[in-house]
Amino acid sequence: MWAILSILVENKPGILFKVTHLFRARNFNIDSISVGVTENPDYSKMTITTYGDEKQVDQIVKQLDKMIDTVKVEHLDEHKTVFRELSIFKIKLSNANDSMEVNKLANAYGGKVHDVKKDSLMVELTATPDQIKAFEELAKPFGIIDVARTGVAALQRSGAE
C-alpha cells in the first residue's frame, strides 16, 4: 500500500540525514519526501510517502517514533487528508498548435503556464501524485524536456484525528 507519513521533528541540523538514513538502514524505501519549518520555528514537518504492507508501514512508524528528534509521527489516512505535490514540467513545442494544446491541458489540471518560448514552455502543477502522473502521461506525446517534483505535503482534515 501507499502510505503518507507526517513527521514532526525538532528543527535541528542533521535531522533529514537521520530520518533518511533510518529508511536506508532498516531497508525501507522513500517514495517522496518534503520538509519545511512549521509555524513554530523549533519544529519542522516532514511528509514522507512510502510503499509497504501494513506490517512494514507499522514498523516504519514505530522506528521513526523511536527517534529522539521526532516529536510526533502519524500515518495519515489518504481519504481524510489533503495532500498535494508541486511539479514543474518543461514541455517541448514542435509546431504552432502545440502551445495551444498544452495550455488547454494545463488548464484542465489547474496548472499555470510559465516561461513560454518558441520551442518550449513550463507548466506548474500543484496536485495529487496521481493527477501529476496523469498529466505527465498526456504531456509525453509533446515531449517532456525536464521535470522537477517537490514530494508530497500533507495535512489531515479537521475532525479526522
Add this chain to the structure above:
Amino acid sequence: MNNMENMIGAKALMTAMEKEGVKEVFGLPGGANLPMYDEFARCNIRHILARHEQSAAHMADGFGRVSRKPGVCFATSGPGATNILTGIATAQADSAPMVAVTGQVPVAMIGKDAFQESDIIGMANPVVKYAFQPRHASEIPEVVKKGFFIAQTGRPGPVLIDIPKDVQQNEAEMVFPDEFKIPGYHPWADPDLVAVEKAIDMLLHSQKPVILAGGGTIISSAFAELQAVAEALMLPVVTTFKGKGAFPENHPLSLGPIGMHGHAEANRIMSEADCVLAIGTRFSDRSVGTFEEFEKNLKIIHMDVDPAEIGKNQTAQLAVVGDVQMNLRVMVKLLLQKAIKKTEETPWIKHVKETKAYWQENLKLHPGEMGAAKILRKLRELLPKESIITTEVGQHQMWASLFYDVIQPGTFFSSTGLGTMGWGFPAAIGAKVAKPDVPVVDIAGDGSFAMTENSLATAVLEDIPVIVFVLNNFTLGMVAQWQRTFYDRRMIGVDQGKCPDYVKLAQSYGAQGIRAQSMDELDKAIKDALSSDVATVIDIPIDPEEDVLPFVAPGTSLKDMILPS
C-alpha cells in the same frame, strides 16, 4: 536553574560528569581532547588509560552493563574517534548504557579536512542512541545532563558527545540545569494492567507454555519477578543467549539458552511450545532460527520496553509495552490477588523435566580430559556464584553458553548483538572497576584475546586484577568449525599457529601467566588466579578439532539441531 559560574568548556564537562556521579572513565588522550584531559588533574574522576580506543569503549561498556550506569570513554578526534566506533556499535547492539566523549577540531576547521578531522557525528549516528556536538561552551552542561539521561533510560544505549577543541577551551557562563526538555523522548510507559491480565489468561489456557527471557530481563533487573512468575505458573524458562543468567540455571524450571548453539533441551522444548511469554527480547535470528518457522503454531506474548521491537521480527498476538520489571511486578501482584499458584506437576512440566534429564545424560561430550565442557564446569565449580563472567566471541563463548551455569542472575555478559571479538577482556576490566570486590573472569579464545590483549597493560598498571581464561585451540575456532562443516574442510585463514605464547605474553606485561594442561593444573591455576592481586592469564591448550554442538545451522529452525555423533 542553579550553579551559574564562569569556566571553560572542558571544566564544565568534568563538573557536569561529577554531578552525574562519574568516578572513573576509560580513554586515550590526543591533540583534540587535551583541554579535557588537562582537567583530569583538577577533578575527582579517575582516568584509566586504555591502549586502544576500541578497548576504552569496551571497558566503558563492561562498566555500564555491570553498574547499570553509563560507562564513560574518551577519545581524541579523527582516528581516535573512528577507533572507538566499534565499541560504540557493540554497546548499541546490546543496549548497554555508555557515554563516549570525543575531541573534535575547532569549529572553524570543521568541514575543512583539517588534520585528524573526521565527521564522527555522521559516522556514529547509525550506531548511537543519540549524538551531540555542542558548538558553544555554554551548551556543555545541558548536553551532558541530557546525554546521561538518554543513555540510561528506556532501552539503554550509547550516547556520543563530540566537542570541538575551541569549545573545550572557551570560557562561558555555565548553568547546570536540574531540568531539561526532550520533546520527542518518552522512555517510560506505565505498566499495562489490561495486557498483563490477558497474558496471564493466555498462559493459563495454553497446554505447553514457555517463558523466553531475553537481555531486557537482565537490563531491568527483573530477576525476582521472573522467578516468581515462573514458579507461580510453573513455566519452564528458556533464555536467549543475551538473556543467559536472567534465571538461575540450576533451577529445576531452567532449560538454558535457545538458539544456534543453545541447549538441546531448550531448543526442543521451545520447538514444542504453543505459547511463549517473551520478555525483553528482539527475537534475534541467532536465537530463534528462521522467523517464519519459529512463530508457526506459537502464540507470542511480547513484553518489551521498546515498542519498535513489537512485530519487528515476530508477530505478537499480545504486546505488553513498558519496563519489563514493572510489568512483571504487576503480573506477580495479579497472580497473588487471584491466588494462582500451580502446585501439581502438569503433563507438560513432567515432559519438560524428562527432556532436560535426557539431554543432560545423553549429550555426547568430547572424550578428552581437557574437553570444553569439563574445563568450563571446573571453572563453575571453583568460582564463587557472584563472580562476573564476560566472554569473547567464538567457540569458547558458545561452550560457556552450554557448560557454564549462571547461578546468580545478572552476572554473565557477552557481545551477543554485534558479536565483537576482543570485547570480553576490556569489558572484564570495566566490570571489575564497577564491582572490584567480586572475581571477574573473561572466558576467551585465542583468536579473540589476540585482538585486545594489549589491555593487559591497563589491567596491570591500573591494578585491575581480572582473570583471562583462554581456551586455546590455536585457531579461529568457530570459523574453522564452519569450514569443516560447510566448506568441505578447506581451512583458509584460521590457523593461529602457536604464537604468541600467552604465558610469556602475560608475564611480559607484568601479569601472571599460567598454562594448564591437565585438570589438576587447571584446578590449581584457577585457585592461584583467584588469590592473586594481579591480572592472570590462564592458557588452556585444547583440541583444535573440537566442535560446538548442538548446532542449529543458519537458515534452519530450532528443531533441526545438528547433534554430536
